[in-house]
Amino acid sequence: xxxxMSEKRLVHICRLPIRWGDMDAMGHVNxxxxxxxxxxxxxxxxxxxxxxxVHAVDGPVVINANCTFLRQLTFPGDLEIRTFSGAxxxxxxxxxxxxxxxxxPDTLIAEGGAKVVWVNAGTGKSMALPNALRERLATAM
Numbered sequence: 502x503x504x505x506m507s508e509k510r511l512v513h514i515c516r517l518p519i520r521w522g523d524m525d526a527m528g529h530v531n532x533x534x535x536x537x538x539x540x541x542x543x544x545x546x547x548x549x550x551x552x553x554x555v556h557a558v559d560g561p562v563v564i565n566a567n568c569t570f571l572r573q574l575t576f577p578g579d580l581e582i583r584t585f586s587g588a589x590x591x592x593x594x595x596x597x598x599x600x601x602x603x604x605x606p607d608t609l610i611a612e613g614g615a616k617v618v619w620v621n622a623g624t625g626k627s628m629a630l631p632n633a634l635r636e637r638l639a640t641a642m
Contacts, residue, residue, distance in 0.1 A: 509585040509597055510640070513546035516603065519578045530574035536566060539598045539613045542582035550637050559628060562620045564593075568613035579603040580610075586638045592627040593618045594638050 517538055525531040543563075553560055574580075581603050587595035597614040601607075619630045630638075 509587045511583060512586045512638070513542065513549060513584040515542035515545045515582045515584070517541060517580045517582065519574055519576050519580060521576050523574075524576055528575065530576075532568075532570055535568050535570065535574075535600065535611050535613065538580060538582055538600060539566070539568065539615070542584050542598055543596060543615065543617075546584050550634065552634065557622060559619060559621045561617045563615045564618050566613065566615040568611055570611050572608060572610045574600075574602070574610055581606065587614075589630070589635060589638050591629055594630065 519530060523530045523534045547561060579602070581601050583599045583601075585597045585599075587597060589595075594617055595614065596617060598612065599609055600611040600613075601609060618627050619634075620626065621628050
């Protein structure tokens with residue numbers, strides 16, 4: 502089920518190559534790899550904001566993820582993944598990504614997203630988003 506992303510704000514752009522090994526026996530990028538592209542873009546965005554993703558006392562946890570495959574991808578090529586921030590809750594926020602080929606930027610290849618919850622690593626329970634993160638989420642690039 503898709504979230505209402507009417508509040509979406511562009512927050513990050515990531516460029517990634519399509520690797521030969523991303524393709525499957527059918528000669529196109531395997532659908533599971535699209536989730537890896539989205540994950541890499543999300544992690545690069547977190548790092549750019551100074552959000553620790555490993556060995557942190559608290560941090561982001563994806564509780565659901567989705568992807569709609571609109572076009573096939575094939576090797577070779579380079580991708581641009583645009584990340585948008587959406588609705589912000591007490592302990593969570595919505596993200597959305599758009600995947601496009603750099604050599605065909607007007608064609609949307611896939612779109613996906615995730616709901617991210619801020620979690621205390623020790624207790625495994627959600628906690629309020631840090632104020633600094635909340636402010637970053639609320640502003641565009």
